[in-house]
Amino acid sequence: MKMHRLGLKAMRVIGRAVVAALSLPAATSAFGAHFRPFPAALSLPRDVAADTVVARAHLTPQKLCGEGTCRLVNFLPISMVNLIPGDSAGVEVKGPTVVTEIKGLRMQVLVNGTPQTMLYEDRPPIVFSSPIEIQLLRDSSPELVSGASTDAIQFWFFTKTTSGSDRIDNYIRFNTRLTRIEGSCSVPSQTVELQPALARSLTGIGATAGERSFQININGCPKGYNKIFYRLKPVGDTIETSAGVLPLSPESTAKGVRIRVTDSAGAAVAFDTSTRIDDYNKDTGGSFSIPMRVSYVQTEANVTPGTVNAAMSVLMEYQ
Structure with a gap:
């Protein structure tokens, strides 16, 4: 049987400072x-x-x-x-x-x-x-x-x-x-690379392969904010096949497979949802690391090998 490979995937995490807050008294x-x-x-x-x-x-x-x-x-x-x-x-x-x-x-x-x-x-x-x-x-x-x-x-x-x-x-x-x-947090850009995976390792819609861990680094948050949140936003078409699935970037050539992002426990992340950084202290500020996981995920019945690329932005929110 011929073995097919999925090409290398690069996921860019881009830091942007966009401000927001939520409240409802x-x-x-x-x-x-x-x-x-x-x-x-x-x-x-x-x-x-x-x-x-x-x-x-x-x-x-x-x-x-x-x-x-x-x-x-x-x-x-x-x-x-x-x-x-x-x-x-x-x-x-x-x-x-x-x-x-x-x-x-x-x-x-x-x-x-x-x-x-x-x-x-x-x-x-x-x-x-x-x-x-x-x-x-x-x-x-x-x-x-x-x-x-x-x-x-x-x-x-x-x-x-x-x-x-x-x-x-x-x-x-x-x-x-x-x-x-007088200042804000910074989120350095990074590229997360998954190892190539065999097409046959994806056995049906929802199957995953090639999982690896990475961290979102949020650095140099000044003191003085009451609360700090981060929000993950997909880059490109936001239509998802399931929770935590990123749309493919235009340069991708593979079909039937995308990238899935989860938290450290394996639960799919919720895009465009504010998550509070509980360790932030307004008296001291600081830097923080958010552990994440990323993997290939099959989204269609048939998979065509090729490159798989996706991206998301990390939006910082201050209150």
């Missing part, structure tokens, strides 16, 4: 809720690029109208900052972004994945059944400045149920203190 009232989606204390690197989402949170329809589907009937972005000398704060703006009281940061709300602009009740409502997303973004200001907001209302978000006529008045507030940190 809310205080309810008899007529809806006052949501404060971001942490009370937020720490960010000073060199965050403009238009970067530095924090995000989600609110479900159940939280906003008490049902699985809501109708957004009135949406009003409110600027609490004097943009022009002599103007009063608390003015309506079209949106989607609203200037916050912390210089360098703006907010916006996404409904059905689209940044939401002003909506009056005389216009058709927007029906949504998936969570809305609230984003905090770095704007184009020259400096990101440490400071605090005053629990100001940034958005009216008035809803109705799909069948009811009562309006539910929800308000999205900004009540956060920002500390600017």
Whole structure:
């Protein structure tokens, strides 16, 4: 029997500093809720690029109208900052972004994945059944400045149920203190090479071969952040055959086989999911290693030998 080989696979781990944070506290009232989606204390690197989402949170329809589907009937972005000398704060703006009281940061709300602009009740409502997303973004200001907001209302978000006529008045507030940190973690790029494997060692869809261990190194994290997370993001087409499977890079020539990434215990990693670095101490900072495993995985009934290449990015998130 002729023995076929799968070619050498190279997986590049690329370090990029992208900032984000997750939080979801809310205080309810008899007529809806006052949501404060971001942490009370937020720490960010000073060199965050403009238009970067530095924090995000989600609110479900159940939280906003008490049902699985809501109708957004009135949406009003409110600027609490004097943009022009002599103007009063608390003015309506079209949106989607609203200037916050912390210089360098703006907010916006996404409904059905689209940044939401002003909506009056005389216009058709927007029906949504998936969570809305609230984003905090770095704007184009020259400096990101440490400071605090005053629990100001940034958005009216008035809803109705799909069948009811009562309006539910929800308000999205900004009540956060920002500390600017003079530095960020670094993630060195690396190439992880798997040894060639025999095609016959893959015996069916889901079978793996050529497993090896590697580490993601996260270096030089400065002190001062409240929490640090990392997020693994596939490079290329994100359609997966199963959890933890990376799409093939264009230079790959093999068919029916991809690369699978797992944690040190062998559980498939969840892409685009934040994982906290529990060993990070805000008083000391430090460097950290995340143990991982990688292997070939058969994804189709027939395997054509060739080269197998894939890549993922490591996105750092700060809070």
